[in-house]
Amino acid sequence: MENHHEHHGGEDHAGHQAPQTLPGQATSVASPPTDHAGHAHQQHGAQDDDHAVHSHGQHAGHSTAMFKNRFWLTLVLSVPVVYFSPMVGHLLGYMPPAFPGSTWIPAVLGTVIFLYGGQPFLKGGVQELKNRQPGMMLLIAMAITVAFAASWVTTLGIGGFDLDFWWELALLVAIMLLGHWIEMRALGSAQGALDALAALLPDEAERVTGSGTETLPVSELREGDIVLVRSGARMPADGTVVEGQAEFDESMITGESKTVPRAPGDSVVAGTVATDNTVRVQVTAVGENTALAGIQRLVAEAQASSSRAQALADRAAAFLFYFAAGAGLITFIVWALLGSVPEAVTRTVTVLVIACPHALGLAIPLVIAISTEQAARAGVLIKNRMALERMRTIDVVLFDKTGTLTTGEPDLKDIAAVADGDTDRLLALAAAVESDSEHPVARAIVRAARQRNLTIPDATGFSSLTGRGVRATIDGRTVHVGGPALLRELGAVEPEPLARSTRTWMDRGAAVLHVIDGNTILGAVSLEDAIRPESRQAVAALQNRGIKVAMITGDARQVAQAVAEELNIDEVFAEVLPADKDKKVAELQGRGLKVAMVGDGVNDSPALARAEVGIAIGAGTDVAMESAGVVLAGNDPRAVLSMVDLSRASYRKMWQNLIWATGYNVLSVPLAAGVVAFAGVVLSPAAGAVLMSVSTIVVALNAQLLRRVKLNPAQVR
Known part of the structure; x- marks a missing residue:
């Protein structure tokens, strides 16, 4: 503020740095070449999808739509498989219809389900083996492969086994596809922040030409072009208003719901909306150089970045693979030694199904993805x-x-008039002298006068006095506004009461400007960096x-x-x-x-x-x-x-999900292994699949509760 004072003493007003623009007018975050901010989003989005695929179960590059489509087809095929199952008919008290070839329906449809519905898990399991990073996909692949092989052995009558798992296989694949669909949908929603940002840019812009306007794709805009932005339209690029005034809705960029006024000389950002008037804007940044594209890159980088929590989840998933594989092996050996090979296969399949660390693998990544998205929406x-x-x-x-903490711009703080009660007249005179100046100090004085609804007199003959201040003529009298150098030049002496006030202001670091009518000091104003x-x-x-x-x-x-x-x-x-x-x-x-x-x-x-x-x-x-x-x-x-x-809420959710996922596995694996089979409690592979998916859904729903954390800056508690 001290240099505001001296600068306002008469140096070139244009020398003052204009207020900095809204976010990063030319963000230099590294990114691939683009011709449009939307393209930048698409490239980063692809990278982020790859990361999500890798980090959350080696989904083998498959998309949300793929899991959705395979789930619905598998569910439809599962209905006849379950209906024609003798075991299900026996449990529910009905006899499946018998006609030539009816016994082959579960086997044929079950094979289709295994090859089509189970393909993501089989490919994912193979990929985990190649990468030597065993995890949940390998567990699911092992479970459905064992069930598939055992069922065909039974269907073909080899070895006298009664291991008809077709209906369990069908339900297992369907439920696991449902779980992965839910997971991928939740993870995909974190990309919603980027999708929303990409949607902010209009497809076309109106460029002002010598003969009127022309409509052209946003990608063809260049720096220096003048564009017409109508009321209700979005800014196609970053720019500076050159004609007209409008209230702009910048909530999509800043998170603030209140509109902000933009007038000639003010910067506006791509994606913001002119809410009430039409303005003409000179383009200053296009494509990847816009603030919006910079924000997209930042969000994409955040979603692709790794973290300690992510590493913890990955290590826990690997541990559970070895835990499940070991438990499955022990289960098979124990039941086989007890003389029941079919039961050994059944128990082993159930252990492999129920021990899948699916919920654990989802627990932390999903929380991080949602919290990143929520943060982006809050600016x-x-x-x-x-x-x-x-x-x-x-x-x-x-x-x-x-x-x-401050705006970096001067703001009127105090007014002291030599004549008591004359502060409004003093401020009005100062504003009149300063009204033709674009200096930040001048704008602060004029703004303060307008906020008080003062009548600002007309001033003529404005001139700047180098190093001292400014002057203008009001009602035939010469009025000066300036600092100590101006007082010395005019030989004006402050009355003591006013001098006490100005010393106090200067001790506080404020800039002090005196208002002088002729050679008479009328009073002074102080300006400080506005908080x-x-x-x-x-x-x-x-x-x-x-x-x-x-x-x-x-x-x-x-x-x-x-x-x-x-x-x-x-x-x-x-x-x-x-x-x-x-x-x-x-x-x-x-x-x-x-x-x-x-x-x-x-x-x-x-x-x-x-x-x-x-x-x-x-x-x-x-x-x-x-x-x-x-x-x-x-x-x-x-x-x-x-x-x-958000950090505190995310941490709570991470630990809640970790405790649920690991606690579930620790308790359910012994049950799946048949530890309490002597009491008549047995857990089928299908029941294991149901419980596994329930665990996944609980974790996903718990993470979704993060969306209820209030992050609007206006709702400070």
Whole structure:
């Protein structure tokens, strides 16, 4: 703010840096070449699908639609297989119809089910063997293969076995296909955030030409083109408004539901909607360089990133394979030694079915996928899943002051008039002089006058006085607005009461501008870096969650202290050189604290990288976004709360699912092995399949409860 004062003293207003644009106007996250943001999504989506396939049971590249189609056909074929089964007829008290060839119906249809419905599991099992990464697909493949072979042996009358498992095989494949369909649907919904972002871009745009407008595909737009965006239409690319004013709905990018006004000179982002008026916009970024494409890349990277929790689930699945295979082998040997080979085969098949670590393999990946999607919908873009996992352990959140807790723009703070009660007239005069200036300080003064509904007099003859201030003529009188250099030049002396006020303001780090009519000082105004209204709520809510809040800035200590006192911040690091910000993070870590750093500038990047969790404000620089594990699409610091709440909720769900999945296996495998068969309790392979799928469904539904976590920044608790 000090340099606002001096700069406003008369240096070129254009020299001031314009407010930074909404998220990452030219995000430099690495991505494949694209000609359209949607193409970027499709490529990343494919990569993410491959990852999901690999991580969640080696689904052999199959899609949700494939599991769905195979499930329905298998279910239809399973009906006659079950109906013509003598065992089912005996259990339900009916005699299956007998006609020439009727006994072959279960075998023929069962074979079709095994080869068609069971194909994903057979291919997945082979792939796991090749990769030497045994898991659930191999277990399912083993179970259905054993059931298939035993049933054909019985159907052909070889060896006198009574192992008619056709109906169990049919139900097992159908139920496992259903379980995988549910799993793939749930995992696929995590791609919904990317699909929703891709859908934000219109297919066509209206480009302004010398003779009117022409409609063309968005992919043909180029930087520098002028496009016409009508009321209710979406922005086809990033750009700057050059004509017209409109309220823009940016909720799809920032998570904020309130519309924001955009006028000439303001930046607008691809995918946002002009809600009330038509505007003309000059395109500044197209295709992969738009903020929307950058967000898509960040979400895709987050969904493709690995994590400790994922590794834990993969190791647990491998362990359960060996556990199940060992239990199956022991079961077969024990029952065979007891003289019952058919029962040994039956028990072994049931063990292999019920011990499939399907629910376990789904437990953690599904939670991570849903939490990543939920975060994206709330404007929290997680580049690295480890950042989300670590957030629940954070002890202190370290905010960069300028542009994070504050807007980075001046805001009118105080007014003092020499004549008591004359503050409105003083502000109106200042606004009149400044009305022709585009300087941020000038805009802040004019904005404050308009917010108070003051009548701003007409001013003429505006001119800038280099290094001193500005002046204009109002009602035939010359009125100056400027800082200390202007007072010295005019030889004006502040009255003592006014001088006391201005000294207090300057001690606080505010910029002070005097309003002078001729040679008479009418009063002064102070301007400070505006504190975001959301910052107070963010700080209080973090503290309510037991997390300390610290602030770091290069500003003078009195400036930092004033902001810290207003926000009730626990600790302040002031007058910190850019190169030393990461040292302050290390200092906090040296006290045994886990740190989340929130920043938006190039000089924040080392600190973002050093912190346990680096969080970049979306309006910040590309470098900061690269260094962070998380990017907030908007400028609302309350979005950090979404991360804390989601991290804690995700952790709870992970452990609930792990306990359910592993506990289920530990209890069910002995039952499947026939440990209590002496008491007449036996578990058929079909019953094992039902229980296995129930376990999977429970885990999937429990993970879906994450969608109930409220992440809207406006709903701060």
